[in-house]
Amino acid sequence: MNDQPDLGALIVSRICHDLISPLSAIGNGVELLEMTTPPGPELSLISESVENAVARIRFFRFAFGAASADQLVGRSEIVSMLDALSRSGRLRYDWEVAEDVPRDRLKLAMLLAACTEQALPQGGRIVFAGQADALRLSAHGPKVRPDPDAWERLRHGTVSPQAKAGEAQFAIAAAMLRLSARPLWIETGEHGVEIGF
Structure with missing residues (x-):
């Protein structure tokens, strides 16, 4: 470690x-x-x-x-931040998780949301559900355009040596997943993106 x-x-x-x-x-x-x-x-x-x-x-x-695993972030703080983010852009974020979440798990959730934002060029809705130790993220919009290479690297927990600033979220999320050895499933298609972690 x-x-x-x-x-x-x-x-x-x-x-x-x-x-x-x-x-x-x-x-x-x-x-x-x-x-x-x-x-x-x-x-x-x-x-x-x-x-x-x-x-x-x-x-x-x-x-x-x-972020650390021993620091919890309250649901109200998360909802407040996502509601403000929803008011100021083309994306709507909904947090349907009832319990508080360890900060390192929230970090990964927000990184994956940032990855998903790039797949929704015309906006849409990103929903977080599940429990603190088994979160799910689903994203839908009028147009879904995931970058196949970036998402494939994320699936395998690899970082591109040529990563650009706009891909930082993919690189950091991949590194976190590799270090924690957490399972991750991703489904990308023309109608949306689904992630479980």
Whole structure:
């Protein structure tokens, strides 16, 4: 077992932590302006952009940040993050898991969701179901276009030496699966993507 800290994940956690505070302050400032200024498209655009940025950073912190098996993440925190993410984009995320989830399992779930996002170029719906130790992810949309090579590497827990920044989620998820030796099943087709882990 590797006892060395994951420096990349720690850096992501630090960056996300440091960005959340100023973005939240901007959001609070916009709310104050809305109370004293007639509503207009400019304030609405700023408010929506800040909410979108905060939601993405929370998502990135769970997906790419540091995670341990002994730290639980509450269902309400997960639902809050995914609801905010759903309001700010073309994808709808639904968390149907009733219990709290270990942070490392949530990390893998969010990485796999990020993989799935790329297979839904026109948007769609991503649903998480099951229990904390046996999660399922299903994704459907008007157009499903998974990258066959990226998904095949994920199935086998391999990382491409030529991986690009846009494929980071595939590489990190594959490495996590290989280290944990967890079983993974994936079905991709023209109507959707189904993952169990």
